[in-house]
Amino acid sequence: MKILVLGAGATGGYFGGRLAEAGLDVHFLVRPRRQAQLKGDGLRVESPLGAIHRAVATLTRDQLDDGFDLIILACKAWDLGAAIEAIAPAMRGQARILPLLNGLAHLGTLDAAFGGEAVLGGLCQIAATLTPEGTIRHLNPFSALIFGPRQDSQRPLCEALVAASAGVRFDLRLSADIVQEMWEKWVLIATLAGATCLMRAPIGAIVAQPDGAALIEAMLAESQAIAASAGHEPRASVLARFRGLLTEAGSPLAASMLRDVEAGNPVEVDHILGDLLGRADAAGLGAPLLHAARCQLGIFEAQRRLSAGSR
Ligand SMILES: NC(=O)C1=CN([C@@H]2O[C@H](COP(=O)(O)OP(=O)(O)OC[C@H]3O[C@@H](n4cnc5c(N)ncnc54)[C@H](OP(=O)(O)O)[C@@H]3O)[C@@H](O)[C@H]2O)C=CC1
Ligand SMILES: CC(C)(CO)C(=O)C(=O)O
Incomplete structure (x- = not known):
């Protein structure tokens, strides 16, 4: 499963980093300033569950193609419009979006941009922050990503993510009613x-x-x-x-x-x-x-x- 994570901030960097650590094929879609940080120093996560410091694959929006299965969307709500434009090339293929944003309005916005079949439900439970130097600081031992289908056709991809993520160092749970x-x-x-x-x-x-x-x-x-x-x-x-x-x-x-x-x-x-x-x-x-x-x-x-x- 080829995964694109939009945003290597507190949540995207943390969960994307943990998925990469577990051997999944993860790529970060970032903007040039964050790409320079990641290329220079790798992805750094400080966490009571174990630090991460590793090289990660990054790309900027001009380098994006449609070869991804899953896009984890981990931007703040005010960046949603720019994020939708950025991931559009990847949405020409079979990719589905798993958003981690708090709130609910983004589901309607993503449905309008890409169609409801492309948009899973998702949320994360974590306390984390991105320092100005680019380190992700995980503030307590708790981290969970809960996700699930909003339509039946999304179920096989959800089950494939669970199967691919065995051994990942956070709680990953497929919800029976994600909304x-x-x-x-x-x-x-x-x-x-x-x-x-x-x-x-x-x-x-x-x-x-x-x-x-x-x-x-x-x-x-x-x-x-x-x-x-x-x-x-x-x-x-x-x-x-x-x-x-x-x-x-x-x-x-x-x-x-x-x-x-x-x-x-x-x-x-x-x-x-x-x-x-x-x-x-x-x-x-x-x-x-x-x-x-x-x-x-x-x-x-x-x-x-x-x-x-x-x-
Ligand atoms: N932090 C937390 O503890 C928790 C946060 N959440 C929720 O998760 C969501 C994400 O928050 P969080 O991870 O903290 O936010 P951060 O600000 O730490 O990270 C967001 C990242 O998204 C990047 N980004 C935004 N737009 C784009 C774009 N168009 N292309 C590439 N990268 C982009 C930003 O990059 P750039 O540096 O270039 O701006 C930034 O690094 C929010 O809705 C928040 O409420 C939920 C649970 C806990
Ligand atoms: C409720 C909490 C702490 C859980 O992840 C959260 O979502 C946030 O602080 O943004």
């Missing part, structure tokens, strides 16, 4: 990003305050109600796990969006909170805490753009 699992992940990330970015602190610091846990619980209830109104009520066992993660005393857990805020990077506020709130509005649901988080991140984004423009 439901993407919704559940959206409920988690909207709450985690909303709370940790609004409070500018990890979970442990928030729940150490007298009203912290109640605030997170209320935000989780808002996200849950929006998912339920779309026909994707999170399963009770999943909600119980999320509640545990989101209210754990002393937890260092924070959303990758908070790491982006702290680094002064753009944030996926429209994709993760804006889109969810659009669906809340359409269903006539109030979600005041999620609205407050969106407003706060909107201000951050506007100020970030202003100061980037004045430099």
Whole structure:
């Protein structure tokens, strides 16, 4: 199976690197600055599960052909349009796309560009970051990639990926209902990003305050109600796990969006909170805490753009 990974950032570099480490035929579609880093120093991953430092195959969009079976899409939401243009030559063949982005809106955008049959469902669970020097830092021992077919015709490729990935050093799971699992992940990330970015602190610091846990619980209830109104009520066992993660005393857990805020990077506020709130509005649901988080991140984004423009 020939795999193309768009983006050698935190998630693409980590999961692509682990697949390459396990002997799969992985190529990274990158832009020239990242290609120079990877050609100069190889792919570097620091991880409690074992470091990776290896040469990897890279190509830029002008070198792309249609010989790939699977494209793992690992860009931020604001880069989706450029990513679609970049992978278009590979989509002339039989390739299918496995997106790792948080949220859900990208599925519709990819379906419109390449047809629904080309687009699997997918998500990842990891805390990782890309340093300015190009190292991927995996921040805790947890890493999972969950994926699955959205149409029956996609099932053989999904099963082939599982078979080819025996021995890979992360949890790879073929989901029986990937769209439901993407919704559940959206409920988690909207709450985690909303709370940790609004409070500018990890979970442990928030729940150490007298009203912290109640605030997170209320935000989780808002996200849950929006998912339920779309026909994707999170399963009770999943909600119980999320509640545990989101209210754990002393937890260092924070959303990758908070790491982006702290680094002064753009944030996926429209994709993760804006889109969810659009669906809340359409269903006539109030979600005041999620609205407050969106407003706060909107201000951050506007100020970030202003100061980037004045430099
Ligand atoms: N980081 C995390 O812990 C987690 C992230 N996620 C989600 O995963 C998604 C990806 O996030 P993450 O990996 O952190 O993001 P990063 O910013 O670390 O990496 C994205 C990479 O994509 C590359 N890229 C973007 N557009 C293109 C293009 N057209 N051609 C080639 N390369 C491109 C960027 O390259 P360049 O340097 O050239 O801009 C960048 O290196 C997001 O939706 C995020 O919410 C989900 C779970 C955890
Ligand atoms: C919820 C979490 C931490 C899990 O991977 C995540 O997706 C993120 O921080 O972007």
